[in-house]
Structure formats: structure tokens, C-alpha cells
Amino acid sequence: MQAAVMRANNVPLEIEEVAIDDPGPGEVLVKTAASGVCHSDLTVIEGGLPVPPPSILGHEPAGVVEAVGAGVTDFSPGDHVIGCLSSWCGVCKFCTGGRPYLCLTQFAGRPEGAAPRLTAANGDPILQFGNLSSFAEKMLSPERSLVKIRDDMPLDRACLIGCGVTTGLGAALNTVNIPAGASVAIIGCGGVGLAALQGARIVGAGQIIAVDAQAWKFNLAQKLGATHCVDASDVDPVAAVQEITGGGADFVFECIGLVSTVQQAVAMTGRGGTSVLVGVVPITQKVEISAADLTLQEKKITGSFMGSNRFRFDMPKYIDFYLDGRLHLDEMISSRLPLAEVNDAFDRMRRGEAARQVIVFE
Ligand SMILES: NC(=O)c1ccc[n+]([C@@H]2O[C@H](COP(=O)([O-])OP(=O)(O)OC[C@H]3O[C@@H](n4cnc5c(N)ncnc54)[C@H](O)[C@@H]3O)[C@@H](O)[C@H]2O)c1
Ligand SMILES: [Zn+2]
Ligand SMILES: [Zn+2]
Structure with a gap:
């Protein structure tokens, strides 16, 4: 072959x-x-x-x-x-x-x-x-x-x-529990991020903010459910998300895997909010974050591996979502x-x- x-x-x-x-x-x-x-x-x-x-x-x-x-x-x-x-x-x-x-x-x-x-x-x-x-x-x-x-x-x-859909959708549906109306930011609108974005839409999130450095992605992100788009090549994405959400998002999904965007994810997570690390930072690199920021604002950070899947259960369901027009x-x-x-x-x-x-x- x-x-x-x-x-x-x-x-x-x-x-x-x-x-x-x-x-x-x-x-x-x-x-x-x-x-x-x-x-x-x-x-x-x-x-x-x-x-x-x-x-x-x-x-x-x-x-x-x-x-x-x-x-x-x-x-x-x-x-x-x-x-x-x-x-x-x-x-x-x-x-x-x-x-x-x-x-x-x-x-x-x-x-x-x-x-x-x-x-x-x-x-x-x-x-x-x-x-x-x-x-x-x-x-x-x-x-x-x-x-x-x-x-x-x-x-x-x-x-x-x-992979991509199960990873992104599962991060939103399985790894964390997003209450209806919660604010969500997605950093990175590749296959994984666009799936996390759709997960946020499917669970009824409120503001859904797509962050990317390629502005051409925003038309697509809006079609898939983004309520706001932030061009990270043009503005400071942390300040922009804080402004839109009034202090930071309830859930932030990092879907790129860069040290800088992991730091942005934690920084744009609001008080009591959760940063979900989906992107894979190369294993040779370390990310510096403020522990006090986590403690004093009670922020949580979690990794999310393969959308926390039970794939024999999840994947047929995701296919139904697609064939029903929801995914x-x-x-x-x-x-x-x-x-x-x-x-x-x-x-x-x-x-x-x-x-x-x-x-x-x-
Ligand atoms: N956790 C897991 O189980 C799991 C599974 C699959 C993939 N991943 C990881 O998820 C990440 C995303 O994968 P993908 O296939 O969607 O990638 P992709 O390359 O398709 O998408 C990445 C997106 O990030 C944007 N981007 C790049 N640099 C940026 C920056 N500095 N600021 C804002 N936007 C920027 C790009 O424009 C692109 O839209 C990768 O790190 C991948 O390894 C993790
Ligand atoms: Zn993959
Ligand atoms: Zn086992």
C-alpha cells in the first residue's frame, strides 16, 4: 500500500x-x-x-x-x-x-x-x-x-x-461543565478550536468569543456560533476578552499550544473561571504563570486530553448531532x-x- x-x-x-x-x-x-x-x-x-x-x-x-x-x-x-x-x-x-x-x-x-x-x-x-x-x-x-x-x-x-472534533467538542461537553449562559472564549480557530466553539454553542453558552490571529477565520467562526471575534494580530486579546465579558470569561479554551497563548488563556479567565488547556505545548517548553492570580481569584486550570472521551459512546452521538444539523x-x-x-x-x-x-x- x-x-x-x-x-x-x-x-x-x-x-x-x-x-x-x-x-x-x-x-x-x-x-x-x-x-x-x-x-x-x-x-x-x-x-x-x-x-x-x-x-x-x-x-x-x-x-x-x-x-x-x-x-x-x-x-x-x-x-x-x-x-x-x-x-x-x-x-x-x-x-x-x-x-x-x-x-x-x-x-x-x-x-x-x-x-x-x-x-x-x-x-x-x-x-x-x-x-x-x-x-x-x-x-x-x-x-x-x-x-x-x-x-x-x-x-x-x-x-x-x-480527533479534532472529539477533542474540541469533548473539552466543552465532557472535561468541564458549562452552565447555560456562561461566557466562553476560544483561543485558536483551527479544527480543534472550532469544535470547542460548537460545543459551547450546543450547551447554550452566552458570549462565545473566538480569538485568532487570522482574521479570515472569523466569518467561519461566526457561522459556527461565535458571538464576538478578536483579532490577536491587531489588538491585545486579553484586554479585548476582559472588556467584552466585563472582567474575564467563565471558561477559556486554549486550542493552539503556544506558551504565549496559554498565558493569555489564564489571564483572560475571569474570577472563579476555568482555563482549559487543549493545545499541546511542545514537551520541551515550560509555561510561567502567576500562582497568586490563581489563588486570589480562585481560577482553575485543567488539561483536556482527547476531549475526555469515551469514544464508543461519544462518537455515534456526535454523528447524530451532525446528521440532525446541530454540529x-x-x-x-x-x-x-x-x-x-x-x-x-x-x-x-x-x-x-x-x-x-x-x-x-x-
Ligand atoms: N488535547 C488533545 O487531546 C489534543 C488533540 C488534538 C490536537 N491537540 C492540539 O490542539 C492544538 C490545535 O490543533 P488544530 O489541529 O486545531 O491546529 P490548527 O493549526 O488547525 O489551528 C491553530 C489555530 O491557531 C491560530 N493561531 C496560531 N497562532 C496564534 C496566535 N499567536 N494567536 C491567535 N491565534 C493563533 C491559527 O491561525 C489557527 O487558526 C494543537 O496544539 C494540537 O496539537 C490537542
Ligand atoms: Zn489530533
Ligand atoms: Zn485501561
Whole structure:
């Protein structure tokens, strides 16, 4: 099969012929139909998350089951599925405690000594990213990395739910509890931020303030539910949000992953409010914040990982939201492209020229 292989950090992905193994026990072979391009893939390419090359990125997929391994009972060939990084074991304390997205073994891969799932033309193993690696014509995944979805859901939109939508929407619906009428600011209107924004709209937030440095995003943000837009390239976003909300927002979602915007998020959170850190700051960087600001104004900060998902429960619900007209996905897709153009997608992402880009397979 064709796949885009990361051979080294900070260089373009290479389109190569790669071998994919047959499904082992508990595994499912999926023909990839579409894969969204998430900023976390770019963070990996730039060395900000530890996924060593050679590896195949892509973790926002939808596709069709081609074959299943021994013992697989949840899927059959022909099923439409979404893949998710949040593979769960079902027995660790996080799984049994109701937070499977924190599962201790979610990135474990095949057992020690087993053949690799992915192999280069020269026979060398290629690392699979998060049990998915969707920048490839096929994926070989544990059944607990997949969820079956309705056949009437278009796969080129379903894929967005695999990461960005679940991350943003889940941050608003699962990680925190936003009362109707609360003020919400979203910093960063990429795929993740626009999904958090829609989550705020769906739960009935009051003011919904979209902050971005690319003013062209605001038309889209307003269509998706923003009541106010703040151009961070033009004004001080902290002062602007404080002004709009009368002292700071009740909830602020940082959906970029920069040190400076995390600091802005905490600063524009109002008294008693909550800053939700969704963006992934490169692991080599630290963020300085005022502890007194947190104490004296009783602000809370929480991380939000993969939208605090229970994806087999959440994703079919999000698809119903889309098909009922409550979750807008068509508008979030700024372009569809073939796998061969994946590097162009990352260039557009670096320049801030894209909303969500989707790789579609024949
Ligand atoms: N927490 C999780 O589980 C999780 C899951 C997926 C993605 N992420 C992270 O979420 C973040 C967003 O991902 P995405 O795919 O939506 O990214 P994206 O690149 O599509 O969007 C980022 C947005 O931020 C804007 N921006 C950049 N710098 C800015 C600045 N200084 N001020 C204001 N706006 C600015 C860009 O214009 C763009 O609209 C990334 O850090 C990604 O790694 C986290
Ligand atoms: Zn992602
Ligand atoms: Zn577990």
C-alpha cells in the first residue's frame, strides 16, 4: 500500500510502498477512506512530541473494515468505522474508573516479540502512531481503537470526529461543565478550536468569543456560533476578552499550544473561571504563570486530553448531532486532497491558511 512515511523530523513526509500485516488476534484491517490533518501530526514532525521516525502519522481517520482477526466480535467486513487514539484496555484503574481516555496501555501496540504491523520495502519495521497511522491506504488497529458508525454518515466528514472534533467538542461537553449562559472564549480557530466553539454553542453558552490571529477565520467562526471575534494580530486579546465579558470569561479554551497563548488563556479567565488547556505545548517548553492570580481569584486550570472521551459512546452521538444539523462539519473542511499532497497540507497549516484539511483516498 501507499503511505506517507516520516523518515526524519522537520523534513517532508515520503510517499512510499509499505507492507501491512494481516490482522492478528483482536485486530481489524481497515481500508482508509479519509483522514483529517491535525496539528498534533505537525507537532510530531517538528519534534514537539516523542514519536521516533521512521513512522507513519495520521490519527483522524474513517474507513471501511476489510478483514478481522481471531476473536474480533465487534466488527465485520464492510462496517464503517472511525479510528481514535484513545485505545482502551478495559481493566486498568482509569478504564474501570470511567476515564478510558487516560488508559495506561493506550499506546502499547503489539505484544513484545510480535511482527511489526507496518514494514518498509527493505523489511525494516515502521512505527505505527497511536495504533492508527492513517496517512496510509490501510490501517491495522486493535478493535478497541475503532467505533462502528452509521452507514449514512459520509466518511470524509466522519473522519474529523476521530480527533479534532472529539477533542474540541469533548473539552466543552465532557472535561468541564458549562452552565447555560456562561461566557466562553476560544483561543485558536483551527479544527480543534472550532469544535470547542460548537460545543459551547450546543450547551447554550452566552458570549462565545473566538480569538485568532487570522482574521479570515472569523466569518467561519461566526457561522459556527461565535458571538464576538478578536483579532490577536491587531489588538491585545486579553484586554479585548476582559472588556467584552466585563472582567474575564467563565471558561477559556486554549486550542493552539503556544506558551504565549496559554498565558493569555489564564489571564483572560475571569474570577472563579476555568482555563482549559487543549493545545499541546511542545514537551520541551515550560509555561510561567502567576500562582497568586490563581489563588486570589480562585481560577482553575485543567488539561483536556482527547476531549475526555469515551469514544464508543461519544462518537455515534456526535454523528447524530451532525446528521440532525446541530454540529457543522462541512463548513470546517477547507480542502480535500490526495495523500500525495500531504506535505502541502502541512505547509498551509504552518501558514495558518487552513481550517480542517482532509486527505481522501480513492
Ligand atoms: N488535547 C488533545 O487531546 C489534543 C488533540 C488534538 C490536537 N491537540 C492540539 O490542539 C492544538 C490545535 O490543533 P488544530 O489541529 O486545531 O491546529 P490548527 O493549526 O488547525 O489551528 C491553530 C489555530 O491557531 C491560530 N493561531 C496560531 N497562532 C496564534 C496566535 N499567536 N494567536 C491567535 N491565534 C493563533 C491559527 O491561525 C489557527 O487558526 C494543537 O496544539 C494540537 O496539537 C490537542
Ligand atoms: Zn489530533
Ligand atoms: Zn485501561
